[in-house]
Amino acid sequence: MNPALSFPSDSALIPTVFIRHHRQLRAVLIEQQAWFVAGDLARLTNSHINERIVHKLDADQHRTALLLNSHGECEEELLLSDSGVYALLMVNFYHPENRSLRQWLSNDVLPALRDAQQHNPHLPRRRVAPALGRELGLLEWQGSVWVRLGDAVRMMEIGS
Structure with a gap:
């Protein structure tokens, strides 16, 4: 992973x-x-979280993103x-302290994260909107509305 990328x-x-214990845990809602x-x-x-450990997780339990x-x-x-975190805590990183983690x-992090999303307009929000008699999944993020490319193509095909 490239430490400091020059993207906008x-x-x-x-x-x-x-x-927690003077260490940070960064989290996002997507x-x-x-x-x-x-x-x-x-x-x-x-x-240590290495490639071997990540490979044991299902594909929907890990991803990369720009933060x-x-x-x-x-x-x-x-x-x-x-x-994915719970799987690692219970299987790969089993230690009695991990129960309290x-x-x-x-009890604390997930509710606070979801609450922060409701009050932070800079985080992405998913919504559904009607379009040509169907429901279309949209992502609102930083003042723009995003549509998956495949959905946009299907909507253009239906509309023509």
């Missing part, structure tokens, strides 16, 4: 930062799904879904 800052997600920075989770659990760091630079980060994530 409007193409990067702005994470919410949580602190289409109402919670995603956590893998490197932050590794530091919280005193573990804006505290210095205003874009960084490509490996993200883990909440189910899981409880902290479930």
Whole structure:
């Protein structure tokens, strides 16, 4: 992963930062799904998240994304879904302390992350809108409405 990429800052997600034991855990919501920075989770659990461990997760439990760091630079980060995090905590990183980490994530972090999304217009929001007699999934982000390319092509085919 490239540490400091020079992409426009409007193409990067702005994470919410949580602190536990003086260590940060950055998280974002993408289409109402919670995603956590893998490197932050590794530091919280005193573990290493390598390619072998990520390969054990299902494809929908990990992804990369551009995040804006505290210095205003874009960084490509490996993200883990909440189910991916729980799988790692219970299988690969089993330690009694991880039970309280899981409880902290479930009881404090996830509700706060979802609440922050409702009050932060800079984070992406998913909505559904009617279009040509169908419902179309849209993503509102930073003042623009985004449509998946495949959906846009299908809508153009239907409309013509």
